[in-house]
Amino acid sequence: MQKLFQNPTFQKSVSILLRVLAVSLVLLFVWKRARWDGGVAPLIQTDAQIKTYQTAQYAANGLSDHRCYYAGREFDPEFRYFPFHYPWVVYTEETRSENTCRFQYPSFFSQMFAPLYRWTGYRFLNSAILLFYFLAAFLTYRIATTSLGLSKNLGIVVFILALTGYPQNSGFEYSETVISNVCFLFFLDRTLNLLGEKTDEVVWVSLFCGIVGSLAVFLRSESVFYYSSLGIGTLVFSKRSFPVLLKKFRFLVIGFLVGGFVFSFSNYIEFGAILGIRSKLSYSDFLKLNWSVKLELLKGYFWGSSIQVGLLEYCIPMLAAVFAFPIWKKRETTAMYFLLLFTAISGMAFVQAFSPYNPGGLYAGLRFTEITYYCLILLAGAILRSIVPETKKPIPYLLYILCILQIFFSLYHTRKNLQVVDFVKKHHDLLQKEWASYPEYPVVHKSLFDMFLVSTSYLDKPHFVAKDETVWKELEAVLAEKQVPGIQVFYFGTTPPKDINAPQDFYEEWIDTKYPIRSGRYSLEEKKIVEGFVLERYVLNPKTNGEKKKSTTLK
Known part of the structure; x- marks a missing residue:
């Protein structure tokens, strides 16, 4: 040897x-x-998407402006329907607003890449x-x-x-x-x-x-x-x-x-x-x-x-x-x-x-x-x-063999990890394509569970969260009054799994939300299943001008 x-x-x-x-x-x-x-949008999900939004806010507003980036703020100045909560967002005061909202990841990181974002976007x-x-x-x-x-x-x-x-x-x-x-x-x-x-x-x-x-x-x-x-x-x-x-x-x-x-x-x-x-x-x-x-x-x-x-x-x-x-x-x-x-x-x-x-x-x-x-x-x-x-x-040949064996272990896991990311990218693009196909329709989420999937769509169109029927009716009225032509409602089709990091009360209030969509201002145009999630598209009733018509229950 x-x-x-x-x-x-x-x-x-x-x-x-x-x-x-x-x-x-x-x-x-x-x-x-x-x-x-490549494709519809770059693969940016979960924590990485929040850091991307931070970078976008510094690129747009300056390195000393820490206010949360929110495309829907013209509809929601009080951040009642802001789609991100614990643990991604904190508020510096009890009053929610653009001035008090902060994404919680290290600012130095996002500030470092703000010039790159300003020159090239998020790609x-x-x-x-x-x-x-x-x-x-x-x-x-x-x-x-x-x-x-x-x-x-x-x-x-x-x-x-x-x-x-x-x-x-x-x-x-x-x-x-x-x-x-x-x-x-x-x-x-x-x-x-x-x-x-x-x-x-x-x-x-x-x-x-x-x-x-x-x-x-x-x-x-x-x-x-x-x-x-x-x-x-x-x-x-x-x-x-x-x-x-x-x-x-x-x-x-x-x-x-x-x-x-x-x-x-x-x-x-x-x-x-x-x-x-x-x-x-x-x-x-x-x-x-x-x-x-x-x-x-x-x-x-x-x-x-x-x-x-x-x-x-x-x-x-x-x-x-x-x-x-x-x-x-x-x-x-x-x-x-x-x-x-x-x-x-x-x-x-x-x-x-x-x-x-x-x-x-x-x-x-x-x-x-x-x-x-x-x-x-x-x-x-x-x-x-x-x-x-x-x-x-x-x-010590055994030690030598163990170290060489680690190379094969690492190559094996690298291959598996690449396969996982390829799988995620495939399904990520399917969802992003669906949302992007109606550029004037904001997305309303019924739960925070699916917020890790939002990706760069958040930078291209408003996303909101309506955790219960009361909040939904309030948001629907706001969008109708602003003559928003349509809405995409997105939610998980079954009971979402509980994250070990999430407290039980938070899970029940914001994650495991179940309620029917009832609308007197928008009519159901399309309903489909996308990667296990339900996507419903609603169109503004003609000549309503935001006035409430006869309620229709949509199931």
Whole structure:
């Protein structure tokens, strides 16, 4: 086996294969992104759509205008029928209006991409995030080859694992998570470089990495746990004294503190909270957390469920290898190895312990702990490095096989994830096409359940929510008085499933809504089933001018 690894022809073949695979993955993701952003509308759903609306509002009104974008505000100035509620929207006062409504995601992210939106619209937002995802993969390659001393071939292995890991779920959508990961990796790269025996601090580089690194906290607050773990791990596993470490890291720390102060001050001035509006919601939700629900979330995270892929299911070979390596090759386990392992595991433990939310279904269920994955693949690269022929020591072939097996696991899950996104795109376009076919007809939702499907249609036409018959009659009267020619009513055909994050009273009031549509101003023109949802189109009765006629019950 050792002779095979030393064979120049074998090494060259492996090198070519790795490069071809890496380039192929990049091209595949670019091609898929182009497909997903083509068609009727780009694939933007769930949380990503709210961030898109935030970006649209900053592009239209300026970076200091935080009012919610709402195409229906001319019909609804008091936001009585505004289609987004908890946990996507908060109001700064009890009175609902355009001036008090705020989308709750980090403003820095949306403000960053507002110029791109102003120039190109929403078509290229996802593509920009994919580029940052590639940057995150490149940074892991850089850390592997510079700080860990891996060869270029092993660096490409790490790069491939970065591309095919579960962080790709964030890389495939318009999400601040990828930017936060990039910021942390810049900071981690500089930290590991400074821990090198012969590395001196370059002032401007350390200041830059510190400032950029601090932004991660304000994009994804769970990164605080990873920074804490990295700091504690550096103190514990480094052989240097605290004064020596402080001197070595002083400009990196100064940059981090300066950036943290600037971002905190900005958030406090704009939103009254140093971590932004989102932190208020997260703290409130944590205090209301049911611990039996939390145990369910933990079970789903590690072992998966019928609707969620678990951590062990995705990367059990790599986890087995990184934990076994310090036992099997204790003398070759460096302080840097223990630092990365400690950061990965303790950061993950803190996030899972204190996060009150279910991150989502399928591969989205792993998205709060993406930094853990990046640390693990760096450790896998370090394990693969242990088999280099020059060591002339017993080779832990089992660990090597486990790390290589992880590549196949990741490729398998990448294929499955791409199939899921393709499926979602197909059905997304069917729904968007239906709504777009009547451009002058606003959409009225009977429940908040289907709001995750709205996508960019919200930017093209008004969407409203009418949770009960009383609200429906009020909204119908407003639209008729404004001579709106027709309405599209959209709702789920059966009882919607309950989200583990949603309180029971919220579910009953806003999600599981059931009532008949009765209209004296509009007549039913068409009713169809679209992807399990009911779509009813109503046309304004002729010559009503908004006056109520004889009531008709439509079933």
